[in-house]
Amino acid sequence: MALYDIRDARFARLILPNERLDLLWTGGRWCEGPAYFPAGRYLVWSDIPNDRVMRWDETDGSTSVFLQPCLNHNGHTTDARGRLVSCEHRGRAVSRVEHDGSRRVLADRFDGKRFNSPNDVVVKSDGTVWFSDPTYGIDSDYEGDAAPSELGANCVYRIAADGTLSRVVDDLVQPNGLAFSPDERLLYVADTGRTHVPDCTPKIRAYPVGADGASLGPGRDFAICDSGLFDGFRVDTAGNVWSSAGDGVHCFSPEGELLGKIFVPEVVANLCFFGPKRNRLAICATTSVYSIYVRARGC
Numbered sequence: 001m002a003l004y005d006i007r008d009a010r011f012a013r014l015i016l017p018n019e020r021l022d023l024l025w026t027g028g029r030w031c032e033g034p035a036y037f038p039a040g041r042y043l044v045w046s047d048i049p050n051d052r053v054m055r056w057d058e059t060d061g062s063t064s065v066f067l068q069p070c071l072n073h074n075g076h077t078t079d080a081r082g083r084l085v086s087c088e089h090r091g092r093a094v095s096r097v098e099h100d101g102s103r104r105v106l107a108d109r110f111d112g113k114r115f116n117s118p119n120d121v122v123v124k125s126d127g128t129v130w131f132s133d134p135t136y137g138i139d140s141d142y143e144g145d146a147a148p149s150e151l152g153a154n155c156v157y158r159i160a161a162d163g164t165l166s167r168v169v170d171d172l173v174q175p176n177g178l179a180f181s182p183d184e185r186l187l188y189v190a191d192t193g194r195t196h197v198p199d200c201t202p203k204i205r206a207y208p209v210g211a212d213g214a215s216l217g218p219g220r221d222f223a224i225c226d227s228g229l230f231d232g233f234r235v236d237t238a239g240n241v242w243s244s245a246g247d248g249v250h251c252f253s254p255e256g257e258l259l260g261k262i263f264v265p266e267v268v269a270n271l272c273f274f275g276p277k278r279n280r281l282a283i284c285a286t287t288s289v290y291s292i293y294v295r296a297r298g299c
């Protein structure tokens with residue numbers, strides 16, 4: 001099977017023709033939420049049904065259990081101070097690991113009602129934390145604890161520096177992965193609502209960030225998925241969007257054109273750039289984590 005599907009000449013300049021897909025680790029049930037720690041040269045990711053966070057050491061290629069149990073973490077990111085920010089299905093919260101190793105809950109309810117199951121998270125350069133809250137972690141006991149939704153809505157939220165919460169996206173069926181454009185003038189959000197509503201188009205929407213840096217304008221469709229669903233994704237320094245999909249990684253121009261694909265042998269849920277140059281993709285794909293070098297650098 002070919003490794004690449006080059007749809008546009010621009011994609012040929014974003015990949016390395018001699019590269020291969022490396023298998024970093026296998027043995028999970030549903031790998032998600034990769035995040036890279038440049039100071040320690042390691043990756044972490046979630047193995048959600050097994051209720052653990054894994055850690056891959058870049059210095060020797062070894063993998064170990066970083067945290068178990070972990071309240072069924074899903075998405076992860078790192079903030080500007082190098083702290084791990086986590087979405088907890090079972091905790092129904094967004095939390096942060098402090099420098100002393102303690103867990104601090106950043107948000108666990110809105111209007112007095114518990115979140116559904118925070119799924120993915122991004123930290124803006126101003127330190128605010130933005131996260132999605134679909135229902136996957138309360139739909140069954142497989143990836144969390146089955147429970148009814150208290151909020152009755154699946155939205156994206158923003159945590160201000162002082163902890164104040166605001167609801168910023170409410171027009172998606174199941175908001176999922178999210179990331180900012182390099183200039184932070186756009187917030188991209190994936191909708192995986194097809195898991196619950198058969199005619200829901202799998203897509204990434206783009207929302208303009210207001211001049212206040214906090215509010216969002218009306219969204220527009222940015223890209224439609226032609227294989228499975230877009231779940232988590234990342235943006236490179238040129239503004240290209242590298243997304244998970246059913247058949248691998250799809251790369252879109254800043255205008256939303258499909259430039260090409262990297263085929264992966266398992267369904268991809270999420271990815272992140274890593275390595276000292278941030279020019280390598282860590283790809284969480286069902287039971288495994290793969291990697292590949294690209295000619296792009298992550299934001």
Ligand code: MG
Nearest residue numbers: 120176231232
């Ligand atoms: Mg997700």
